[in-house]
Ligand SMILES: Nc1ncnc2c1ncn2[C@@H]1O[C@H](COP(=O)(O)OP(=O)(O)OP(=O)(O)O)[C@@H](O)[C@H]1O
């Protein structure tokens with residue numbers, strides 16, 4: 001199965017940016033193909049990757065339910081969903097994008113989710129990596145739309161309030177008893193050394209610091225201009241940090257320690 005990285009964190013901490021940088025790091029190392037999953041209802045991972053999704057799993061789910069009565073009985077619902085899933089997939093060169101889209105309404109989604117889970121699992125099997133950009137509530141992880149995760153990255157700005165929010169997300173992941181092999185904290189938007197209060201907070205959280213991603217003016221500028229992160233220069237410090245984080249995750253997985 002692919003190496004699956006889930007990125008979580010409070011709103012605006014840099015989850016989508018980190019997800020896109022990691023996708024890029026995998027591709028640069030020739031280790032693709034990667035499946036990038038945008039699991040945030042307010043999806044923008046595609047923009048950062050320069051890929052545009054026409055539709056989402058959320059829309060497919062609603063569409064299937066509204067047509068269920070018209071579909072012939074038996075396997076056709078399955079086929080409809082399987083085909084719909086492939087229509088949701090945006091194919092790039094070494095990266096494909098799947099947008100989960102809006103959350104569930106008041107209907108009963110069990111049957112649809114059950115089938116979708118099965119086909120998402122099959123789809124996952126064709127990739128070397130899956131990078132999952134989550135929303136803060138970890139909704140998709142909690143509903144097991146996505147299954148096992150090798151690494152959970154919790155992104156936070158380097159200040160005590162943000163770290164406490166990150167801590168709650170780590171707690172939530174543990175409460176949900178997600179099958180996560182490793183967790184790392186990623187400090188994003190770092191400039192200079194952190195005060196010791198940050199180190200104290202991190203040790204209270206009991207989570208390993210995976211990376212410090214510097215504040216990068218070039219990223220801020222690309223975001224302002226709505227340009228994809230592929231246009232970030234090769235030596236951009238945040239790009240280097242994401243590459244090092246990827247290597248660390250892989251090394252620590254191999255060591256199994
Ligand atoms: N290291 C960085 N240096 C400079 N700007 C950054 C950095 N990381 C993120 N940003 C900027 O911060 C803003 C929020 O980043 P991003 O969209 O990645 O966060 P998010 O956690 O995905 O947000 P949301 O919760 O809204 O999905 C963006 O404008 C992004 O360009």
Ligand SMILES: [Mg+2]
Nearest residue numbers: 015016040044
């Ligand atoms: Mg985001």
